[in-house]
Amino acid sequence: MLLTFALLVGVVSSCSESPSTQALEGPMKDASAAARTTAMAVELRLKGHTTAAAGSTAADDMLKQVDSATKDVQGTSASNGDDQDLRDDVLAAFATISRALIHARDALAAPQGGPEEGRIGSDPSHLMPVLDELHRASDQLDALMTKAGIQ
Template identity: 55%
Template sequence: MPGSAAIVSRYGKRLTTILLALAVLAGALTACSQRPSPEALKGPAKDVFSAVQATTLAVEIRIKNSTTAAAGSTAADDMLGEVESATDEVEGFTAPTEEEKSLRDDMLASFATVSRALLHARDALTAPAGSPQPGSPQPSGPEPSGPEQGQSGSGENGLPQVLAELRSATDQLKALMTKAGIQ
């Protein structure tokens, strides 16, 4: 039956093509699940570092009363999205060795610290200039003047504390990046 050999040959070619396509797809999926090497962590770490730097700048500008609460909190909120994306990316890395697992876990812990600082920054930036935080004492006497006495950036609305928290989170991330060889 010469016709049946042609049919089997056609099905054989199709089967080979399908198997080859599946092999390529499996390779691509395996490549998507990266290992948490310094090179793979470089992008997410730099994204988070940029996000915390941008939020720090927003807080500094707000302390100087050079921006609005809405602009500052929007910047912090946008940067939270960047940290969330980077965190999702790093969580997707497979860590077959203890060293890689430790590096991934340290990076995720640092990202969580940054995320907390960004949340606090967003909340503090949302507070209108000069408004005290709930539970803080109300000043008495004449209207205060300057950032040290109740305006934006004073201890009453928490921006200096948030700025310190952001800088601490930045230092922690920078130290981890240096330790991991991420430049």
């Protein structure tokens, strides 16, 4: 009976966790990894080491990872103003990363013309602004993680 009660308390508390640093750490690290992975895909495309299709697919997969992390954070509840502020800041950072990932995915997939488009070695210079956006989004989340004491 006591074991059943303990399990129920665990289930109920996991459904609405407080957005403590510990509860946010996993989603924040996932979103950070997604942004960095997409930046790496863009860099590879800029260097001509991958195709547009491969980069676009990677960006789309990372967008799904950030969507999942966002849902995890939305599943937490704030017990005080500081927790609410942290949760709101995390969600705002995730939104910035999501936008950057969408822009990267779309830029990687966008036809630039010519028979070589999408192939390794075609001109991907239009990706530089996207790469800058990804770096800014990553820096925003890194600053928030540092502020929250997450390494």
